[in-house]
Amino acid sequence: MRKIDLTSFQIATSETARDINRRIVLDLVRTRQPISRADLARCSGLQRSTISLITEQLIEEQWVTEGAMGHAPRGRKPRFLHLNDERARIIGINVRPAVTTIALADLSGRFVAQESIGTAADSKTFVADLSDRVRDFIRLHPQVFYEGIGVSLPGRVDYASQRLVFAPNLGWRDVDLKTPLELTTGLLVEIENAANACALSEMWFGRHTEGLHDFISLTVSEGIGTGIVTNGQLVRGPTGMAGEFGHVLINEEGPLCRCGNRGCWEAYASNTAAVNYYAQATNGTRKNSANRDIPVPTFDDLLRLAAQRDSKAVEALDRMAHYLGVGIAMLVTGFAPSVIIIVGEVTRAWERIGPIIKRVVEERSPMPSMTRIIPADDTAHPRLRGTIALILQKHFAAPTTA
């Protein structure tokens, strides 16, 4: 149940019913393809006559194509309908501290091209770089229909101003990516926080989320982000600042966090935290025979060391896993979501950390929780695919009524 917002509502016209049913049919074609008109009528509840009219419109607008004849045990053979992947192309951009990925995807979220550029330290330089590269990218891939550009950013996005407010890992503040990109490409640009992008990716392309209304996507990298979905909708808050559970204090006298406070969850459970644990443990021994400092390992090194049964690396990961559990227990208690999906390099050591997380969550939950805690499929590129979903939504999401 949603109250009608009398400060901004949408009245219905005679076309409203068509808009609603059209989107339902389009979604059914997307997820159930190949599918015949008769089947669409059956599983939508609309009349066959109505389905015919709607599909006629969708075919005319090239969202849907007629394919081969299907097989029926008796009677006239059905004509299969497919989603027309060629109808539109979407550009997805995933900005990360070291490297930024630009990819081209079709309507089904399949990537047909991909390239990477270095992420410049200075935001102005980066925006200029990116604009150039995207323009070249479009020239290189002359598709007729570009639907838009989705951008995933490792920081908070203000949806009112459509600007990046703060990205601690990049050291950027108040950056406008949207306007320059829109000016150079003439395309619609939508920006989104990385954790939210992961949630959108799961929502639109995930295997675990059909019919799911409440889940959380937890991104664990240099920091920790939470993409929260309740009632089937992303929680962004009035300014887009919702989802910063990574900066909830779990200990007032804890280690210093990038945000300036002490003892944030992400200061205990991020990749950075694990690297610090390892560095502290090897502090005395981290000099080689020539008494030179060995460089601090990366988180990837740590995973490799742990796989090789390096006891201090294992210990660092275990500690990280413990604190992941501490924070996840908070989310489980507070939201009781159906699923929490963990995204990040750390999932490569899931066999070790998964049980630790689950044990800690169980210990700290007031009652046995129904929440499944699962690692994301890392090969699915959730951040990047989420940017595709960001644009896809415009055509496939429920229309805004009332």
Added chain:
Amino acid sequence: MRKIDLTSFQIATSETARDINRRIVLDLVRTRQPISRADLARCSGLQRSTISLITEQLIEEQWVTEGAMGHAPRGRKPRFLHLNDERARIIGINVRPAVTTIALADLSGRFVAQESIGTAADSKTFVADLSDRVRDFIRLHPQVFYEGIGVSLPGRVDYASQRLVFAPNLGWRDVDLKTPLELTTGLLVEIENAANACALSEMWFGRHTEGLHDFISLTVSEGIGTGIVTNGQLVRGPTGMAGEFGHVLINEEGPLCRCGNRGCWEAYASNTAAVNYYAQATNGTRKNSANRDIPVPTFDDLLRLAAQRDSKAVEALDRMAHYLGVGIAMLVTGFAPSVIIIVGEVTRAWERIGPIIKRVVEERSPMPSMTRIIPADDTAHPRLRGTIALILQKHFAAPTTA
């Protein structure tokens, strides 16, 4: 943006547009009354002709009544329309550990009758008691249209089974109130958690929430409950277990909580916690001259003592306020809601505890928050009024489309 849930969606028929616009008009009449048809057309964006048809229907069904003529500087005088409060009566029931309140409200949420019964310790006895009293209550107030019965419960409600799962303060588990009440009254019965009821009360009758999509209602009594509203909708989670932030652990070695765990937020910041703080502080001195134990004070006593500047009571309240701040900081960081409304006896000492809460939240938030933290109007009976909203929603909320 909401993805269409293909496991349970709603197709649009020709009547869908009417349903949407009808609800918009009805809500406009509710909030802007008295209002003329011409004004309705202006502030809805619908044609005057359409408004005429819709209001004709609403008048016929007695949701709306025509009232006096209005005044216009020029031209034909407008005819005012009002919401017909007499159209329906709603029974609200607020179950609390000691006492249960039964009230009768009109469509505007005004209470026209009210009575109280003791809450029996045993749930079976209570359900029988309540059914009898509600039946008598209805006989005593012979209204033609009873729309339904809303019930607020101090515990978690499973919406799938429509049962009370667990109420720690009552010691009840797995209680079915809905079926017996529906059988004895023949009316629609809806049950809801107390914190969620407070959120609904704010949403539908509040002064702070028009146009607000993200806020949290925090109930502080024997325990702590959070009624969370995001994207303009109550967050209940798949089973209704969402909103248990009161049982988030803030210290593993903390005091024992009613849920069985140690160190839950509510074990630090509830009324019970404050009473415990006071009891501990006066442990050595809590015997009178005859060396007899003075009974442990109630939270009301504590508020009275603090008002009289009793240093130990003030200290206990301050400590409670500090920990309220700790938990609220978590909510502010994670949700960044526009408003957090605090409900409970503790708001009577708002001048003292308000500043403490705000200071702690400020200290623990990664960036200056935009969240307003305000005390609820205690005379508004938020729990009770929320139960009215629960039934009201059926007619005034946005219809479910797609």
Added chain:
DNA sequence: CCCTTTTGTTCGAGGGTCGAATAATATTGC
């Protein structure tokens, strides 16, 4: 008394879905 302004109603046009009827195809049984 007529003109202007505003409110509220009437009515045909246009868009949408429904449901029955019809056309188009396959398969099965005889």
Added chain:
DNA sequence: GCAATATTATTCGACCCTCGAACAAAAGGG
């Protein structure tokens, strides 16, 4: 081979809804 049956897809009139123009009703001003 042919009729009966089953299934798919389209066509068409009935009905519902909103729109927008025209019209009736009602007040005030010069």
